[in-house]
Amino acid sequence: MPNNGYETSYEDRKKRRVHFVYKRETHERQIFMQELKDIRKRKEIYYVKTMKKLIGPTWLQALSVLQRKALDLLEFCIYQDLLEGRPVRTANIMKELGLYPRPNDVDLMTCVYLGRRDPKEMLAHLFLVTYGHTIDVKRAVYNLNARLMLSGILYLGQDNLLELLRKRFSPNKEERPPKTKVKREKKPLLESPYLQEMTAVLFQRPKREPFRAPPLPNLDDLNDPYEEELPIVKKPPQPPPPSPPPKKRLPRGYCDKIAGIINFEPYSTITTTRTIKTVTQKNVRRGRSSKLSLAINKSFGISVTRTKKRRKKITIPNTGISNSKYTINGVFTVRGRTVFVLGNVTILPSEGTLINGGYSLVNGDYINIHCGFRGFTPASKSNTCDCLKNWQDVALKYVKEHKCRCGHHYDYGNEGTFPAEELPYFHKATPFSPFQFNYHTIYNLDEKQLYIEKEFKRVWETESALQVGGNVAIEKKDKKKKKLVKRSSTTCLGQNPKPEDYLKCALRQMTRLNVAARLPDVHLVPVLKEWMRWRIYGPYDASERKRKLLQSFEFWQTFMTQEKKGLTHVSPKPDPIYSGVTTWQYKQDLNDKFKKYMHKYKLDLFRSYAYSTNLLWPTMFQAEFPNRKFREIYFSYLSSRLEDFQFFHPYITREAVERATVLNKGRYICKPHGAEDVQQ
Structure with a gap:
């Protein structure tokens, strides 16, 4: 029966109305929460992208205090290793820098010798030996070892780059005319000091004028034609397939054997009977030897030709013309004489060569592909007479x-x-x-x-x-x-240059003076970028500093949220070897496998923490103006090498939340009867 308003009670209609309103409001809240979730997700993605942009180039890795101290000692270690003849101290520096796997002694000693004048060149040669290309080639992805090498080159050449930039962008000296001092005429002193004129001066506090950056010098030499960036290095193509094996040569009698050719030839069987007499010392001295008696029995039979005649080497035909080329269709025997059959004869320009286009497999035979002939430039002509010049x-x-x-x-x-x-x-x-x-x-x-x-x-x-x-x-x-055509300015600076454009054009002229200027996208390094910004616009004012600190707080909250979701978390890989029960017989083997397993896990954790530290460091604007020791405090948590790595890190949010969850679960578990007596 239909539920009409007259046939249902008031309570049923009220209940149905409550259900309807609740369903509608719940649906609206679900829509609101989904939109809020999408907005927060987009906001987090935006912040993470901004954090990656603040890092600068993709190869830049923030170095800790211990790593910087090790790089400062690199030049002295290179000098000592060259005197000693083995790279012991330089290997320790590479270990302190955090390289793993580290280079062998042969490659390291070669790089030490090549970079004996400059430690930056030593790291550049080490990068070339490790990855097969120079440092100025841009790559899509850099592993931790490559980032540490390139960042070490930048750290060693950073001060020199800043000094060169300071000289290049120093303001022009204004020649002011010398001021001529006007001598004041001394007024005659009066008899009474009360009759002397006196001026009263009102004290006013000096007003501090806002800092204004000095004007930029003439930059016409920087405005050279723009050079395109080097292409990104991709994976090398697969090697070409190996060349086909050479065609197997068959013996000359093989064809006769297959054709069934039989020759009736007389052959002789030689039976040798050897009668040896006892040889004494005297017989040997006299030159006597054993006697041989040969019995030759001739007979006739059927046999295959076994005559081994030396094959006459075929001579290549010669037309007598140096610039003639021909193709050989085959070799035939005409009236007992081998004759070459030529397909076509071509007269080439002077000093021409045949172009071989490779080979092709046709009906099981490899055939050379003939691609024509290559003609070189003809010989220089003799001096022409003057009649042609006069006619012109x-x-x-x-x-x-x-x-x-x-x-x-x-x-x-x-x-x-x-x-x-x-x-x-x-x-x-x-x-x-x-x-x-x-x-x-x-x-x-x-x-x-x-x-x-x-x-x-x-x-x-x-x-x-x-x-x-x-x-x-x-x-x-x-x-x-x-x-669709991308507009590219014909000059380096362009119309509205930014600090990065000034840096890019200036660093292009410093590649010969400093190896660090050859690094790809070095104009995006935050230190150089900030110096160029300060040179053009001056220091930050109070409002900009406040905005930077607030933005740093937002980045920190985003990073904490991402860590809770597992940004830097490395879960150990489950291995069935360590889950079963073992005995003393296999204990040593199991310990060795577990050490290797823990070493791999340590390496993964080290790389993960290095990535998170590098991601978060440029967002901390507290290290720029309020506190200079902030870098040392922050990097005290990050170990510079794998050997000093610790598993317990108090600043990792994911691990702290997991420990708190485990402790909270254990608080409300009732202890079994008699547990207090066992603990005592």
């Missing part, structure tokens, strides 16, 4: 003296308004007709008429005049093409 001078003189008044040279050298391929004096050739002379335009010198005829012919041939809006469509296509 006479012809040019005649053209200059006998040209018409309008300036037309009778189309000598196609000097008209049209280029050589658009001559208006000929009709264009077709597949069925050759070039034809145009008698209407040969004496016509009106440029406008020729231009109009040429444009109308172009429009008519493209059929754009027959379509409605054809010109409009062409214009739209041209506009689209113009939009």
Whole structure:
């Protein structure tokens, strides 16, 4: 029965209404929470992208205090290792820097010798030996070892780069005219001091003028044509397949054997009977030896040809002309004589060579591909006589003296308004007709008429005049093409240069003076970028500092949220070896495997913490103005090498939350009966 309003009670209608309102409000709240979740997710993604941009280049890794101290000692260690002849101290520096796996002694000693003048060159050679390309080539992804090497090069050359930038962007000295001191005339002293004139001065506090950056010097030499960046190094292509094995040569009698050729030849069986007498010392001295008796028995039988004749080497045919090339179709025997059959003979230019295009497999045989012939430049001609030069001078003189008044040279050298391929004096050739002379335009010198005829012919041939809006469509296509083309400034600085543009153009001129200037995207390094910004705009004011600190707090909260979701968490890989029960017999083997397992886990944790530290460090603006010791305090948590790594880190949020959860679960578990007695 239908539930009408008259047949149901008031309580049922009220209950149904409550259910309806609750369902609607719950749905609205779900929609609101989903939108809020999406907004927070987009906000976190935006903050993480901003944090990655603040790092700078993809190869930049923030170095701890211990790593910087080790790099400061690198030059002295290189000098001592060269005196000793083995890279012991430099290997310890690489260990302190955090390289794993570390280079072997042979490669390290080679790099130490090549970089004996500059430790930056030593690290650059080590990078070249490790990865197979120089440091100025840009890569899409850098592992931790590559980031540490390149960051070490930047740290060693950073002070010198700043000094070079300071000299390059130093303001021009203004020559002010010297001030001439005006001597004041001394007033005569009066008899009474009360009659002397006195001026009263009101004290005012000196106003501090805001800092203004000095003007930039002349930067015309930086505004050179722009050079495109080097392409990103990708994985090398797979090596080509190996060359086919050489064709196996069969013996000469093999073909006769397959064809079933049988020769009736007499052969002899030689039976040798040897009678040896006892040889004494005297017989040996006299030259006596054992006697041999040979019994030769001749007979006839069927046999395969076994004659081993030395094969005569075929001589290559020679035409007697040095620049002739030919193809050989085969070798035939004509009247008992081997003759080459030539396919075609080609006379090449002087010093020409045959182009071999490789091989191809056709019906089981490898056949060389013939790609034609390559001709070199012919020999230089002998000195020509003076008659040709004199004739040219006479012809040019005649053209200059006998040209018409309008300036037309009778189309000598196609000097008209049209280029050589658009001559208006000929009709264009077709597949069925050759070039034809145009008698209407040969004496016509009106440029406008020729231009109009040429444009109308172009429009008519493209059929754009027959379509409605054809010109409009062409214009739209041209506009689209113009939009797709990336506008690149012909100069380095461009129209509105930013601090990065100034840095990029200045560092291009410092590549020979400092190895660190060759690093890819070095103009995005935060230290250099901040110095350039300070040089152009001056220091931050109070409002900008406050905004920076608030932004740093927001980055910290985002990082904590990402850590709770497992940003830097490395879960140990489950291994069934350590889950079962073992005995003393396999204890040592199990310990060795567990040490290797723990070493791999340590390495993963070290790389994860290095990535998180590098991600968070540039967002901490507290290290810039309020506190100079902030870097040492922050980096005291991060170990510089794998050997000093600790598993318990108090600043990792994910591990702290997991420990708190475990403790909270254990608080409300009732202890079994008698547990207190066991603890006592």
